[in-house]
Amino acid sequence: MAPSAPARFSVEQFYVPLSLEKVTDVMDEFLHFAMYEMDRLSYLEINLKYYRLMQKDTEMQILMCDGLLRSEALMERLRGHRFDVVLADPIFACSDLMAEVLGIPLVFTLRFSVANTMERLCGQLPAPPSFVPGAMGKFTDRMGFVDRLINSIFYLSQDLIAIKLWEEYDKYYSDILGRPTKFCESVGMADIWLIRTYWDFEYPRPFLPNFKFVGGLHCRPAMPLPEQSLTVFKDMEEFVQTSGDDGIVVFTLGSMIQNLTTEKGNMIAHALGQVLWRYGGEKPKTLASNTRIYDWIPQNDLLGHPKTKAFITHGGTNGIYEAIYHGVPMVGIPLFADQPDNMVHMKAKGAAVILDYNTMQSKDIVDGLNTVINDPSYKESATRLSRIHHDRPMKPQDEAIFWIEFVMRNKGAKHLRVQAHRLTWYQYHSLDVIAALLATVVLIIFIFIKTCSFCFRKCCSRSRTKSKSE
Amino acid sequence: MAPSAPARFSVEQFYVPLSLEKVTDVMDEFLHFAMYEMDRLSYLEINLKYYRLMQKDTEMQILMCDGLLRSEALMERLRGHRFDVVLADPIFACSDLMAEVLGIPLVFTLRFSVANTMERLCGQLPAPPSFVPGAMGKFTDRMGFVDRLINSIFYLSQDLIAIKLWEEYDKYYSDILGRPTKFCESVGMADIWLIRTYWDFEYPRPFLPNFKFVGGLHCRPAMPLPEQSLTVFKDMEEFVQTSGDDGIVVFTLGSMIQNLTTEKGNMIAHALGQVLWRYGGEKPKTLASNTRIYDWIPQNDLLGHPKTKAFITHGGTNGIYEAIYHGVPMVGIPLFADQPDNMVHMKAKGAAVILDYNTMQSKDIVDGLNTVINDPSYKESATRLSRIHHDRPMKPQDEAIFWIEFVMRNKGAKHLRVQAHRLTWYQYHSLDVIAALLATVVLIIFIFIKTCSFCFRKCCSRSRTKSKSE
Numbered sequence: 001m002a003p004s005a006p007a008r009f010s011v012e013q014f015y016v017p018l019s020l021e022k023v024t025d026v027m028d029e030f031l032h033f034a035m036y037e038m039d040r041l042s043y044l045e046i047n048l049k050y051y052r053l054m055q056k057d058t059e060m061q062i063l064m065c066d067g068l069l070r071s072e073a074l075m076e077r078l079r080g081h082r083f084d085v086v087l088a089d090p091i092f093a094c095s096d097l098m099a100e101v102l103g104i105p106l107v108f109t110l111r112f113s114v115a116n117t118m119e120r121l122c123g124q125l126p127a128p129p130s131f132v133p134g135a136m137g138k139f140t141d142r143m144g145f146v147d148r149l150i151n152s153i154f155y156l157s158q159d160l161i162a163i164k165l166w167e168e169y170d171k172y173y174s175d176i177l178g179r180p181t182k183f184c185e186s187v188g189m190a191d192i193w194l195i196r197t198y199w200d201f202e203y204p205r206p207f208l209p210n211f212k213f214v215g216g217l218h219c220r221p222a223m224p225l226p227e228q229s230l231t232v233f234k235d236m237e238e239f240v241q242t243s244g245d246d247g248i249v250v251f252t253l254g255s256m257i258q259n260l261t262t263e264k265g266n267m268i269a270h271a272l273g274q275v276l277w278r279y280g281g282e283k284p285k286t287l288a289s290n291t292r293i294y295d296w297i298p299q300n301d302l303l304g305h306p307k308t309k310a311f312i313t314h315g316g317t318n319g320i321y322e323a324i325y326h327g328v329p330m331v332g333i334p335l336f337a338d339q340p341d342n343m344v345h346m347k348a349k350g351a352a353v354i355l356d357y358n359t360m361q362s363k364d365i366v367d368g369l370n371t372v373i374n375d376p377s378y379k380e381s382a383t384r385l386s387r388i389h390h391d392r393p394m395k396p397q398d399e400a401i402f403w404i405e406f407v408m409r410n411k412g413a414k415h416l417r418v419q420a421h422r423l424t425w426y427q428y429h430s431l432d433v434i435a436a437l438l439a440t441v442v443l444i445i446f447i448f449i450k451t452c453s454f455c456f457r458k459c460c461s462r463s464r465t466k467s468k469s470e
Numbered sequence: 471m472a473p474s475a476p477a478r479f480s481v482e483q484f485y486v487p488l489s490l491e492k493v494t495d496v497m498d499e500f501l502h503f504a505m506y507e508m509d510r511l512s513y514l515e516i517n518l519k520y521y522r523l524m525q526k527d528t529e530m531q532i533l534m535c536d537g538l539l540r541s542e543a544l545m546e547r548l549r550g551h552r553f554d555v556v557l558a559d560p561i562f563a564c565s566d567l568m569a570e571v572l573g574i575p576l577v578f579t580l581r582f583s584v585a586n587t588m589e590r591l592c593g594q595l596p597a598p599p600s601f602v603p604g605a606m607g608k609f610t611d612r613m614g615f616v617d618r619l620i621n622s623i624f625y626l627s628q629d630l631i632a633i634k635l636w637e638e639y640d641k642y643y644s645d646i647l648g649r650p651t652k653f654c655e656s657v658g659m660a661d662i663w664l665i666r667t668y669w670d671f672e673y674p675r676p677f678l679p680n681f682k683f684v685g686g687l688h689c690r691p692a693m694p695l696p697e698q699s700l701t702v703f704k705d706m707e708e709f710v711q712t713s714g715d716d717g718i719v720v721f722t723l724g725s726m727i728q729n730l731t732t733e734k735g736n737m738i739a740h741a742l743g744q745v746l747w748r749y750g751g752e753k754p755k756t757l758a759s760n761t762r763i764y765d766w767i768p769q770n771d772l773l774g775h776p777k778t779k780a781f782i783t784h785g786g787t788n789g790i791y792e793a794i795y796h797g798v799p800m801v802g803i804p805l806f807a808d809q810p811d812n813m814v815h816m817k818a819k820g821a822a823v824i825l826d827y828n829t830m831q832s833k834d835i836v837d838g839l840n841t842v843i844n845d846p847s848y849k850e851s852a853t854r855l856s857r858i859h860h861d862r863p864m865k866p867q868d869e870a871i872f873w874i875e876f877v878m879r880n881k882g883a884k885h886l887r888v889q890a891h892r893l894t895w896y897q898y899h900s901l902d903v904i905a906a907l908l909a910t911v912v913l914i915i916f917i918f919i920k921t922c923s924f925c926f927r928k929c930c931s932r933s934r935t936k937s938k939s940e
Contacts (some may be wrong), residue, residue, distance in 0.1 A: 126676045131889040200556040419601040419611040
């Protein structure tokens with residue numbers, strides 16, 4: 001940040017010709033697709049629908065880019081600040097383009113792109129489909145033949161979709177810069193990729209020197225629960241303490257789901273014991289007296305509370321990381337986006353059971369809770385993940401700060417950039433070399449056979465001549 | 471180390487039925503091969519000769535393994551110590567086997583194996599030959615088609631040699647453990663690989679979570695030059711100061727070369743100005759008055775001296791790292807082993823020029839020194855490498871210590887181990903998946919063609935029948 005900046009943060013607003021309604025509509029369509037349609041569509045239909053939705057997203061994103069990059073006044077102000085670095089999530093387009101236009105280095109902070117297309121194709125992150133499952137694919141790193149086949153098809157199909165979608169950006173980027181520019185190459189110019197996971201969550205996989213895994217950088221030790229300050233939480237600590245040795249369960253399905261159907265709400269409520277439930281909807285009728293509903297809960301402080309035995313979660317990364325940080329086993333009720341895949345990670349690492357939101361019954365929730373609370377392996381796994389999370393050379397926040405400041409100090413981090421960026425896909429995979437080697441082998445065999453047959457004919461004709469003359 | 475260990479280090483000796491003469495002979499044969507024979511042999515001859523030399527090395531190594539693993543008394547003492555970790559360089563075999571027998575975790579410290587066969591095949595380190603040059607291959611990470619072709623052949627030939635050589639170890643390991651055991655799988659069980667380079671030296675490349683780059687961990691700030699304490703260095707600081715603004719040059723060809731030919735010695739001496747030369751041989755006749763010869767020099771302190779302008783080096787990794795640490799440009803006279811490849815790294819990064827030991831003349835040394843001293847780009851590059859070396863999240867020594875202690879605390883680091891270890895080579899590269907996909911495509915095309923031709927025949931025969939009946 002420029003030293004003359006008056007406050008710690010300064011926010012610039014810019015105009016985008018997009019109604020909130022339009023944005024919400026697309027968002028709702030995405031949600032509906034992910035939660036209800038995906039289960040009953042074929043693989044091809046899912047991909048076609050996903051492609052159409054992403055086209056709408058691309059249109060909106062380009063409008064947002066326009067609001068930023070075509071605003072001369074704003075760009076002039078940004079230039080005037082002489083920033084040292086752009087820090088952005090590449091899920092939103094054009095931050096790399098802005099860095100290019102402003103002529104300053106770029107640091108990405110990213111959770112993932114679908115099937116890691118962006119990290120793989122633009123960032124050159126190596127990912128053999130045989131043991132690196134694509135993000136959202138719900139595989140672990142232990143795949144049999146069929147899983148590996150499906151994972152490969154997942155990579156291929158998502159690559160095709162991404163490459164097709166990026167054509168729109170290619171046009172836009174070329175237009176802004178006034179020279180032919182590829183979106184993916186521009187994204188690949190990022191100096192550092194801060195990936196918001198770590199080996200407590202991620203399956204071990206190959207990566208590159210400019211990929212830094214800083215998962216859990218938002219986590220912090222638990223604070224005492226509010227007792228007096230906020231009336232809404234007035235007696236939270238008291239309520240938690242009444243659980244005695246049984247302890248409590250923390251329950252939230254995140255901020256995207258404000259309302260369940262009354263039926264679902266009642267069904268869930270029926271299953272719960274001593275629970276703090278973050279829920280914005282109508283209070284279910286079957287709610288037990290030892291379940292409390294709040295519009296918002298101090299989730300991190302509750303997860304870090306010694307009485308907390310389990311966490312019922314939709315499987316958002318932030319919540320999972322708070323549970324890992326505090327070593328709390330989980331019951332996952334994943335809804336959409338990366339949530340199902342996230343919960344597969346936690347299940348594979350032995351720290352969670354997964355329920356199906358659409359088919360689960362009260363009994364399943366009770367069983368799930370009993371499993372993660374009473375089978376000690378879940379608590380052990382959660383504790384192990386917590387140990388991995390804490391026992392690393394540097395706190396994730398410090399590591400992220402180090403690399404952002406490194407880029408600011410050194411005007412980039414080009415020494416961490418692999419030369420794979422200058423290769424085509426067939427050069428990268430040495431297909432031209434393999435073709436040349438195979439051609440050589442074939443040529444040698446061909447020459448060998450021809451020579452042999454020539455010699456053979458010579459010999460035969462000589463012996464024939466000989467026998468004739470005899 | 472066991473807490474009851476009386477001293478900080480305790481050394482165990484063991485008997486190996488090998489004469490020093492035999493070891494020296496093999497070493498000399500290696501040296502002669504690397505320094506004089508390699509240039510005049512064909513690629514095939516080099517590989518055959520190398521294979522034969524490595525067979526001798528394998529024989530000797532297995533004798534050394536025997537001395538350790540078949541000594542019941544020694545193994546019993548080692549068991550009694552209850553060590554927490556084995557720390558070893560895998561260039562010497564059987565440390566992994568010892569860790570397995572003792573049932574304790576294993577940390578490797580490694581500079582490289584030829585063409586990185588061990589890291590790639592046993593450690594599962596990914597290395598696309600298109601932009602990751604094999605160690606000793608003397609390529610950079612910017613390779614054209616021919617370079618990539620040769621690098622691929624280098625990988626392939628070295629892999630074949632390694633796999634063939636490891637068969638001896640397979641037998642030995644199986645014999646010791648009493649069950650079929652592969653050497654490469656045993657090596658692959660290492661929890662952490664501490665690689666003794668970093669991105670100041672290494673070309674950026676993919677790596678794995680359990681590979682930690684701790685290059686330069688032996689480097690330290692320069693101490694003042696000895697003035698009084700050691701008579702041999704009595705006036706070293708004074709001598710350095712007499713150089714005035716011109717500064718000094720530090721010169722060593724390492725500890726392996728004790729004697730040059732008189733001719734070479736005179737030729738080199740003729741070229742040198744204000745130089746501190748570490749050299750154990752006969753004093754050359756043409757030595758200038760401002761060149762001093764020492765049996766041993768405080769190399770790190772000299773390289774860190776503000777008067778030092780350049781470093782003439784054989785290109786050993788330790789010396790190069792001291793030069794990087796202090797930001798000193800280099801003139802490389804590589805002799806054998808990894809030295810030529812090391813110097814290619816430094817040249818590619820703009821911090822060195824390279825001379826050919828066999829063909830160089832006095833003038834070449836003078837020119838080389840003039841270039842790295844007077845062309846500011848060399849000093850700038852050396853300074854940049856020094857900045858990269860120092861500006862990292864953790865000192866390399868601290869990072870190495872952290873991971874060794876991590877393994878001791880957690881009895882391993884299995885969460886960093888990729889599942890690639892359980893795949894065959896064709897599974898790893900998804901060749902079975904590609905075959906299945908290709909077969910499906912071929913089948914679909916076949917069915918399509920058959921169906922078309924069947925329909926076509928039906929139509930034709932119908933129209934023929936029709937035209938006949940007409």
